[in-house]
Amino acid sequence: MDGYRPGTVFDMVDGCFRMSAPMHRHYLPSTEAAAVAALSRMTYVNMHLFRMSRHERNNLLDGILRYYSLHYTALGSLKSLDVLRVLF
Numbered sequence: 166m167d168g169y170r171p172g173t174v175f176d177m178v179d180g181c182f183r184m185s186a187p188m189h190r191h192y193l194p195s196t197e198a199a200a201v202a203a204l205s206r207m208t209y210v211n212m213h214l215f216r217m218s219r220h221e222r223n224n225l226l227d228g229i230l231r232y233y234s235l236h237y238t239a240l241g242s243l244k245s246l247d248v249l250r251v252l253f
Contacts, residue, residue, distance in 0.1 A: 168182040169199075171195070174193060175193040175197070177232045180232075204225065
């Protein structure tokens with residue numbers, strides 16, 4: 166997470182921030198990469214300082230699930246995704 170700079174994309178295959186989009190399609194654009202960087206800095210104590218809209222939270226959730234499905238193929242699909250969408 167140390168490599169984040171404004172405008173970078175998050176390469177979900179290599180798990181790092183890049184200045185330009187990789188050749189594959191498994192990356193998050195700069196707006197969603199910024200949310201990933203913010204999430205990495207978030208703790209229980211400071212989480213009240215971070216604001217996200219429902220749309221931003223859902224996009225971040227989709228990105229997290231895509232990341233895990235790339236790296237943990239045995240994960241499969243989560244049955245509770247609809248419940249998470251209602252909560253977040």
